[in-house]
Every structure is written in C-alpha cells, then in structure tokens.
Amino acid sequence: MSILVNADTKVIVQGLTGGQGRFYGLRNRAYGTKVVGGVSPKKAGTDIEGIPVFASVKEAVAETGATASMVIVPAPAAADAVLEAAEAGVALIVAVTEGIPMHDEASFYNRVKRDFPASRILGPNCPGLLTPGECNIGFIPAEVAKAGGPVGIVSRSGTLTYQALNELAGLGIGVTTCVGIGGDPVPGTSFIDCLELFEADPQTKAVIMFGEIGGSAEEEAAAFIKARMSKPVVSYIAGVTAPPGKKMGHAGAIISGSKGTAQAKMAVLEDAGVRVATNPTAAGELMAEVVAGL
Amino acid sequence: MDLFEYQGKQLFARYGIPVSDGAVADTVDEAVAGADRVGYPVVVKAQVQVGGRGKAGGVKLANNAEEAREHAGNILGLDIKGHVVQRIWVEHASDIAEEYYASFTLDRAAKKYLGMLSAQGGVEIEQVAVESPDALARVEVDPVDGLSAANCRVWVEAAKLNPAATDGAVDILLKLYEAFVGADADLVEINPLILTPDGRVHALDAKVSLDDNARFRHPEWDDFTGLEKLDPREREASERGLQYVGLEGDVGLIANGAGLAMATCDIVHEVGGKPANFLDIGGGASAQVMANALEVINNDPSVKAIFINIFGGITKGEEVANGIVQALEQVDISSPIVIRLDGTNAEQGREILKSHESDRLVSKPTMVEAARTAVQMAKGA
Numbered sequence: 001m002s003i004l005v006n007a008d009t010k011v012i013v014q015g016l017t018g019g020q021g022r023f024y025g026l027r028n029r030a031y032g033t034k035v036v037g038g039v040s041p042k043k044a045g046t047d048i049e050g051i052p053v054f055a056s057v058k059e060a061v062a063e064t065g066a067t068a069s070m071v072i073v074p075a076p077a078a079a080d081a082v083l084e085a086a087e088a089g090v091a092l093i094v095a096v097t098e099g100i101p102m103h104d105e106a107s108f109y110n111r112v113k114r115d116f117p118a119s120r121i122l123g124p125n126c127p128g129l130l131t132p133g134e135c136n137i138g139f140i141p142a143e144v145a146k147a148g149g150p151v152g153i154v155s156r157s158g159t160l161t162y163q164a165l166n167e168l169a170g171l172g173i174g175v176t177t178c179v180g181i182g183g184d185p186v187p188g189t190s191f192i193d194c195l196e197l198f199e200a201d202p203q204t205k206a207v208i209m210f211g212e213i214g215g216s217a218e219e220e221a222a223a224f225i226k227a228r229m230s231k232p233v234v235s236y237i238a239g240v241t242a243p244p245g246k247k248m249g250h251a252g253a254i255i256s257g258s259k260g261t262a263q264a265k266m267a268v269l270e271d272a273g274v275r276v277a278t279n280p281t282a283a284g285e286l287m288a289e290v291v292a293g294l
Numbered sequence: 295m296d297l298f299e300y301q302g303k304q305l306f307a308r309y310g311i312p313v314s315d316g317a318v319a320d321t322v323d324e325a326v327a328g329a330d331r332v333g334y335p336v337v338v339k340a341q342v343q344v345g346g347r348g349k350a351g352g353v354k355l356a357n358n359a360e361e362a363r364e365h366a367g368n369i370l371g372l373d374i375k376g377h378v379v380q381r382i383w384v385e386h387a388s389d390i391a392e393e394y395y396a397s398f399t400l401d402r403a404a405k406k407y408l409g410m411l412s413a414q415g416g417v418e419i420e421q422v423a424v425e426s427p428d429a430l431a432r433v434e435v436d437p438v439d440g441l442s443a444a445n446c447r448v449w450v451e452a453a454k455l456n457p458a459a460t461d462g463a464v465d466i467l468l469k470l471y472e473a474f475v476g477a478d479a480d481l482v483e484i485n486p487l488i489l490t491p492d493g494r495v496h497a498l499d500a501k502v503s504l505d506d507n508a509r510f511r512h513p514e515w516d517d518f519t520g521l522e523k524l525d526p527r528e529r530e531a532s533e534r535g536l537q538y539v540g541l542e543g544d545v546g547l548i549a550n551g552a553g554l555a556m557a558t559c560d561i562v563h564e565v566g567g568k569p570a571n572f573l574d575i576g577g578g579a580s581a582q583v584m585a586n587a588l589e590v591i592n593n594d595p596s597v598k599a600i601f602i603n604i605f606g607g608i609t610k611g612e613e614v615a616n617g618i619v620q621a622l623e624q625v626d627i628s629s630p631i632v633i634r635l636d637g638t639n640a641e642q643g644r645e646i647l648k649s650h651e652s653d654r655l656v657s658k659p660t661m662v663e664a665a666r667t668a669v670q671m672a673k674g675a
Contacts, residue, residue, distance in 0.1 A: 020578070020608070076510055098577060101478055101508035102400060106437040109405055114438065127607050139577075139607035141637040157553020158577065162605045162637055163661070170660075183552065185480075186405050212553050215402050238556035241563040242572070279561045281662050 001203035002131040002177040003152065003194070004092060004122075009135045010066040012037040012090075014057065014081045015073040016048050024072060024096075024139060025051065031136045036064040057088040068092040070128065070137050075099040078124060079108045086116035094137045095124035095188070105186035112188075121188025127158035127180035130165075140165070140178065148174035150205035150294065151287060152198040154191055156183045156217065160210045160238060160280060167284030168208070173291055176204045183212065191221035199229055206232045206290050208283060209274075211265060213239035218265040226272035232290045233274045236283040237262040295504045298341040300383040301518050302482075302500030309473040311466055312496045316385030325366035326359050328384040334358055335387040338365040342377040350374040355387060388498060392456055393486035395419050396467060398435075398474040407435040407474070409467065411453040416486035441471045455489070462495030463487070478508030527571065527594050534586040536573060543568025544598040544672045546591035546629065548584075550575050550609045558603045561661055567669030570597045577608040584617020585624065592627050598675035601668035602633040603661055604643075611635055611643025619650060630654045630671045634664035 011028070015021035016038025026049060029035040037052050037060040044055035054060035057069065069085045071078060071093060078097040085093045093112075105124060112119050122129060128138015133147030141162055146169040153168075153175055155161040161180040168175060179194050181187050191209060198204045207229075211218040218237060225233055240262040266276045275290065277283035297305065303313040317328025318341075329336040340352030347353055352374050354365035362384065372379045393416035401408035411431045414422050423430050431453035435441045443464065450463045466487065474482045483501040490496060509515055531538030537552065541559075545567045549555035555574040562569045571594065575587050591600055604614050614635060621627065631654065635643050644657065651657060658664035 024608075075507065099507045101511075102480055102505045103437065103475055103478055103508070106400060106405065106407065110436055110438045139638075141605075141607055141640075144636065155553070157551055157556075158607055159549070159551030159554035159605045160557060162607055163554060163557065166605070166636060185400055185402055210553070212556060217402070220403060236557075238553045238560065240560045241569075242556050242559060279564055279662075280557055281561070281660070 001201050002134065003197040003201050003204070004129060004177060004179065005068060005131050005135040005137060007032070007134040008034070009068050010034045010036045010064055011068045011070060011135075011137055012039060012057065012060045012064065012066040014039045014069055014071045014085065016040065016051060017043045017053060018072065021072040022048055025070070028070070028136050028138070031142050032133070033135045033137065036066050057084045057090065061088045061090065066090070068094065068137060071095040071097055073097060075101070079104040082108045082121060083111060086112045086119040090119060092120050092122065093188070094122045094126070094128050096126060096128055096138045098125040100124050100184065102185045105184060109186045109188055122179070123182040123184070123188060125184040126182030126187070127161050129177060129179045131177045132175050138180070140180065144169055145178065146172070146174040149176040149203045150174065150291060152176050152194070152201065152204040152207045153178040154194040154198070154207065155180050155210035156212050157210060157238060158182070163280045164208055164210055164283070167280055168287065171284055171288045173288060176201060191217055192224045195221060195224055195229060199231060204231065205294050206234070206287065208287050209233055209235045210280070210283070211235065211237045213237065213242055213262050213265070214260045216260065219268050222268040222272040222274065225269075225274060234277065234283055234287045234290060235269050235274045236277045236280055237265045240278055295506055295515070295518065296343050297500075297502040297504065297518055298343065298381070299339065299500055300341055302502040303497070305477055305502055306473060306497055306500050309469045309476070311469045311473065312494070313500070314385040314388055314496070314498070316383055319366065319382050319384055320380065322363055322366045322370065325382055325384050326363050329356060329362040330359060332384065332386040336362060336384050337387050338362060338369055339383045339385070340369050340372060340374060340379040341381040341383055342374050342379055344375050344377045347374050352379065388488060388496060389491050390488045391491045392459070392489040394455060394459070394463070394488070395422070395485045396470060396487045397481065397483040398471055399481045401434070404434060407437060409433040409435060409441070409449060409471070411449060411463070411467070413453055413455050419485060435471070440475075441468065443468060458493050459489040459495050462489070466495055466497065477502070478505045478512060479503060480505050527590065530593065531573065531590045534590060536575060536583070536587055536590060538590065539572040541569050541571050543570045544596055545668050546570045546594060546597035546600040547603070548573050548575060548587045548591060548600070549603040550579060550605065551577065554603060554605055558601065558661065558665070561665045562601065562669060565662070565666045565669050567665070567672060570594055575609070579609050579613065581613045581617035581620055584614050585621040588618065588621035588627065589625055592625060592629070597629050599668045599671035600627070600629050600631045601664060602631060603664065604633070604635050604637070606635075606637030606640060609638065611637065611639035611641070612646055615643035615646035619646065622650065622655070629675070630656070632656045632658060632664045632668040632671065634658050634661050
C-alpha cells in the first residue's frame with residue numbers, strides 16, 4: 001500500500017517537450033513510472049522517445065486513461081496548465097513549477113477547490129512525490145530510497161525531502177510514500193492532508209515530517225496530530241539557528257498567531273507528542289528507534 | 295520586494311487612493327524646493343525599511359523653509375537601527391481627526407485573502423490584535439470572487455469607524471484591494487488611514503511588499519530601485535542572483551534549496567561551528583551559478599573553510615562539480631573546501647571531482663561528517 005500514487009498510476013507530463021520536462025519525464029519513466037503521454041499544443045502528434053504528445057490534457061486523458069499529471073511548464077503558463085488539468089478531470093495535479101505568482105496560486109487553488117473538487121493539487125514549487133519501487137512523479141532522486149515501508153515522509157522543502165529518504169535508507173528503513181508538499185504560500189496539499197492519508201494507510205506505521213521556519217503549517221499539523229493521529233511522528237524543523245528571516249510585515253505576523261520560529265514550532269510539535277530532532281540525521285536516528293519499537 | 299513609503303504612495307496614487315502631495319529628495323536643497331512646492335506645513339520623513347523611524351527622529355514637522363532645511367539636514371545621513379537615510383519624502387502635513395488601520399494580505403491557513411480594518415490605527419497593530427481582538431474587523435475574500443462593494447461596506451461598518459468615514463473608507467478599501475491584486479502585492483497596509491476634520495479619508499502611510507515571482511508581468515518595477523545599503527557581501531550575491539544572508543561565523547556555506555541551506559546552518563552549529571552565511575543556489579543551478587557562489591564566499595575575508603552541501607533533485611551533480619572545477623581554475627580560492635554531494639547524477643559529479651581532490655578539496659559521504667570536517671578546518675586555519 002501507499003498513498004496517492006502506486007504502480008498502476010498513469011501519468012501525463014504537461015511540458016514534456018521542454019528541456020526540464022523531457023529530462024524528468026524520461027527519468028520518471030526509466031524508474032518504472034507509467035508515463036503515458038505529454039501535452040504540447042505546438043508539438044501534438046510527435047513523440048518523446050516513444051511517449052506520445054497530445055494537443056490538450058483532455059485529449060491525453062481520453063487516449064491514455066491518465067489520472068495524474070506533472071505540470072512542468074514555465075511559471076507564467078502554470079496557472080492555465082493547472083486549470084486545464086482540473087477541467088480534464090485529472091485527479092492528481094503535481095505542479096513542480098517554481099516562481100508562480102502568489103495571486104495566481106491563490107486563484108487557481110480556490111477555483112479548483114470550488115469547481116473541480118475531485119482534483120487534488122500537489123505543490124506548486126514542490127519536488128513531487130514517490131512511492132519507492134512503483135511510481136515517481138517529479139524531481140525526487142528515487143534511487144536513494146528503500147521501498148516497502150513502514151515509514152511515510154512528508155516535507156515542505158525539496159532537498160530536505162531527499163535528505164529524509166537518504167537518512168532512512170542509510171539506516172535500512174523503507175518508505176511507503178514520500179511527498180514533497182512545497183514551500184509556496186498556497187500549497188494545494190498540506191501537511192494535514194498527507195498525515196490524514198498516512199494515518200489511513202495500513203502499511204504506513206510511522207511518519208517523518210520535515211518542516212521549516214515561517215508560516216503556521218507546522219502548528220496546524222501539530223494540532224491535527226494531537227487530535228487525530230495514532231501513529232508515531234518524528235519531525236525536524238529547518239532553521240533552528242536561522243536569524244530572523246524574511247520580513248513578513250505586521251499583517252503576516254498577526255495571521256500566523258506565532259512568530260513562525262523553529263523553536264515555537266518545535267514546542268507545539270513536542271506538546272502534540274511528536275519526537276522532534278534538531279537536524280535531519282538525528283531525525284533519521286529517532287525514526288530508527290521508533291521503527292525498532294513497532 | 296518591499297517598497298519605500300514614497301514608492302508605495304506612488305503606487306497607491308495609480309489606483310486612485312488619496313495620498314498627500316509630496317516630493318522625493320536626496321539633498322537638503324531638493325527637500326526645501328519640494329517643501330516650497332507642496333506648501334507648508336510639511337512633514338519630513340526618512341525613507342528607510344525599518345520600523346520606529348519616528349522615535350529615532352526620522353519624522354519631523356516643518357512650518358517654514360528654515361525648519362525644513364534644518365530637519366532635512368538632520369535626517370539625511372541619520373542612522374536608524376543600522377539603516378542610513380539616503381532619501382527623504384517631504385509631504386504636505388495633514389490635519390488628523392482620527393487614525394485607522396487597513397491591510398490586505400494572504401491568509402496562508404485559510405488559503406484566501408484577508409482584509410483587516412481597525413478604528414485603532416497609528417499604533418502597533420500587533421498590540422491591538424492581542425489586547426483587543428474585537429477592535430480588528432476582518433473580512434475573508436475568495437480570490438475567485440474578489441471583494442464586492444456590498445461586502446466591503448459590511449466590513450467597514452463592523453470596524454465601527456466614525457460614520458463620517460464610512461463612504462470614504464469603502465471607496466479606499468475597494469481601491470486598495472485592486473492594488474493588492476493588480477500590482478501583485480503580498481501585502482498592502484495603510485497605517486494610519488486618517489479621517490480629516492473636514493471629513494476626507496486619506497492614506498497617510500503606505501507599506502507595500504511586492505511578489506518577486508510576478509516580476510515578469512511588471513516591467514514598471516524596474517523603477518523601484520533599492521537605495522538601502524546592503525551588506526557588501528549581500529549586494530555582490532544579489533547581483534549574481536543568489537539567495538544570500540550574511541552571518542557572523544567563519545564557515546562559508548553553499549547549499550541547494552532553502553530547507554537544506556537552513557539545515558546546513560543548523561548542523562554546523564550543532565558540531566560546534568559558526569556559519570559565515572546562508573547561501574541557496576536554488577533548484578537546477580548550472581556550473582556557472584556554482585562558480586559564482588564560490589566566488590562570493592571566497593570574497594568574504596572572515597571565511598576560513600567552505601562547506602558545499604548539495605542533494606541534487608533538479609540540480610545535477612555534474613553541473614555542481616563542473617562549477618567547482620571552473621571556480622578553482624578562474625579564481626584563487628583561499629579556504630579549503632569540503633563537499634558532500636548526493637542525488638541526481640551524484641556519481642558523475644564525484645567522478646569529475648576525484649582528480650581535483652587534495653587537502654584543499656575534500657569529499658565526505660554524509661552532511662554530518664562534512665560539517666565536522668569543515669568546522670575543524672576553520673578552527674585549524
């Protein structure tokens with residue numbers, strides 16, 4: 001078992017004919033992911049090393065039966081690409097594109113939520129997700145991961161997602177699914193969404209959650225863990241020693257209801273029963289203790 | 295990108311929000327000429343991106359040219375919490391009956407926009423939010439629907455402003471919302487929003503933070519050139535397009551991704567070292583970007599050792615390695631380098647580096663070992 005994607009997930013790539021889209025689309029396929037099509041209005045009818053290119057997402061879905069899409073187009077085109085995927089009925093839209101304006105994200109997130117509630121957006125500005133041995137959509141260097149569980153991973157930072165996989169593999173611990181939710185202001189999928197899915201997944205026995213300073217997503221996750229999670233959670237918050245970071249303005253500080261510091265986040269997570277490490281390696285070691293006790 | 299007050303007011307004016315007539319000045323003579331034009335009394339205001347400028351003597355009232363000259367002379371060059379004033383804004387002074395607070399921003403938890411309005415403005419709004427939360431009227435705006443005039447009026451009425459201010463506030467807030475979305479701002483804030491004795495509502499201050507991701511559709515932002523004196527290291531990094539924050543230590547850091555860069559700082563601290571900087575080369579960095587990053591670190595005289603921590607996803611190992619080799623050929627790197635390279639094409643990268651390895655370029659398999667080695671090298675230097 002796994003969450004969100006498995007060996008049967010059929011994926012199309014919006015932006016397959018671009019440099020990045022081609023590299024990662026082919027790499028995902030080489031890993032074993034069922035990459036069944038690409039979308040490019042200008043290059044419809046051609047193929048990328050055997051992967052057919054369609055004129056629209058609608059056509060690609062009708063021809064291939066794909067249920068997931070990787071959006072890997074330039075930022076100015078990303079909002080339209082996400083909406084096109086939702087309109088075509090794609091269930092999982094993995095938006096890896098970085099640099100999308102905040103107002104575009106806020107707009108397409110709310111549009112999809114209202115008009116296409118069956119579609120889920122992951123990202124934007126995320127590394128994608130991986131069910132080791134089965135399906136990889138996005139940038140995650142899957143070769144570092146060990147398959148089979150029992151640990152689920154969710155992370156806000158791209159590179160820390162890889163670090164988490166690497167730490168666990170180094171300790172001989174397998175992963176059910178690893179999800180990079182991305183660090184942008186309006187993530188389509190939150191920590192809580194992933195925690196809820198992991199809680200319901202019988203093969204996942206424990207979860208590792210990597211957060212970072214700023215915002216309040218970790219505080220919200222802590223409240224959810226306290227109220228609803230029965231499975232053990234290990235966490236690390238990047239930026240323990242960071243100096244006061246980006247200016248958030250008065251309004252931002254009020255909304256978060258917290259300073260957004262690593263210390264504040266670590267305190268609420270500990271209060272929720274989470275085992276909190278001070279660096280990624282220590283988080284892996286804490287998880288090894290948890291797994292040994294399962 | 296945070297705007298100065300005068301830039302924020304220029305932006306507000308484009309959306310029809312009433313602001314005071316004023317002039318930008320970089321010299322005392324320009325300030326006096328500006329004051330003469332807008333008419334006395336005037337307020338002379340330091341343009342710095344830091345709070346508490348009033349208390350620091352950066353905002354002064356002048357009733358005539360002589361006073362304007364004196365205040366401008368005192369404020370230009372004033373050091374306000376490390377920010378040296380290089381530019382001032384001189385505007386016609388307003389009569390104030392009441393002071394309010396208004397803002398729009400993104401509510402990250404709700405994933406919708408949030409407008410906040412309070413009859414208690416001109417003060418620290420965080421304090422109002424904590425001490426009398428009822429005094430802060432909030433409106434949630436769905437980005438798909440926008441803010442309707444009817445909803446705006448309900449919101450303004452909930453804030454219990456002086457009834458004389460209602461129509462003017464509704465008008466300004468609808469325009470402020472248009473500015474928030476249209477100008478691609480992360481934050482627009484007016485504190486204080488004032489009611490004048492003759493019943494006009496007016497923006498007396500402007501705080502605007504623009505979303506750098508939207509630069510591609512705002513060529514006009516090129517006018518908002520920064521005047522602040524950055525740390526020279528930060529200026530150099532910024533010119534090279536790198537995410538850099540100067541710190542106090544002696545271990546120079548280069549990582550890919552903000553999360554890993556922060557984790558690298560954390561781990562250097564944990565093994566007893568002090569980072570000289572935070573530097574994120576971003577996703578998909580080329581060899582040239584890596585070489586630029588090394589040059590920036592190398593130009594920092596406090597750096598005694600360099601720790602490069604790369605976990606490639608979209609960043610490719612061979613690009614990183616080629617960048618390091620390129621930098622070694624182009625410049626004389628004065629500190630020893632420790633590198634930890636994992637992820638996409640890491641094998642290729644390690645292969646490229648192998649022939650260059652020495653006691654000045656060391657490769658380590660994990661980030662903890664690499665951090666320890668870099669910290670030891672910095673201490674032994």
